[in-house]
Amino acid sequence: MNMLDRRDIGIFIVDDNDISRSMLRHILNSEAFNVIGEASSGVAALDWLEKTIPEIVCLDVMMPDISGLEILEHIKKVSPDTVVLMVTGSNSKETVVKAIKAGANGFIVKPFNPATLLQSINYSVTKSHKQLRTLIDRRKAWKQTGLL
Template identity: 50%
Template sequence: MAKQRISVVIADDNDMMRGVLRAMLRGEEYDVIGEASNGVLAVDIAERLKPDIVCLDVVMPEKNGIEALCEIKATQPEIEVVMVTGNSDPATVQESIQNGASGFIIKPFNAARVLDTLARVGTRIRQRKN
């Protein structure tokens, strides 16, 4: 039986970071269905496309990742949100987890760690869908 593909939205204000993440996920069991360059767009795209996972940068213009996380979780608690950050200070991690983040990817990231984090989240999504 083919594994169910998992839909992902990537939200990061850095084009290159979005490109790197997209490249890492290509060919794996993920479909990158949307991208956002700021927190406002991230919330909007999550609302419209209803992805399984949102990879959300913590530091973004217009609305930061934690604010976007709170809004996404308030309206769509089933979406798994993985925070992407170059700033892994304990306060940020704590605040994200308290607000419903499913995992963390620390920049600069390596493919193995990214895929490992998403695989753990993906397992939870598949268990819910079955």
């Protein structure tokens, strides 16, 4: 099975904290991942997700308008194969259980440790290789047909 090229994996970052978004983007870009978009609110994220379905979403749990858990449920309804990593400053057991039941693929704990963040992303890419390949192929086909 051929390996996925990191540049083909579209990653979308959703976090209301500008510094967190910037750090995530910087760490991912430094490792040749393709950050295809960002949103600073749940409303903006849902609006963006209506137009494009990324392969991976780094999704903040706590946001002022729409919770990350609600956005997670929406993503999984629209695209069950999209890998969603919940970004959280809290390790509340209740939140973790809710997120896993809603389909979260993993967690990234703030403050970010670049090595741990990349380990989580790489683990998710390896574990979800087949689904990601399908999503990448779908996005490329949509681009070719003008749907994106």
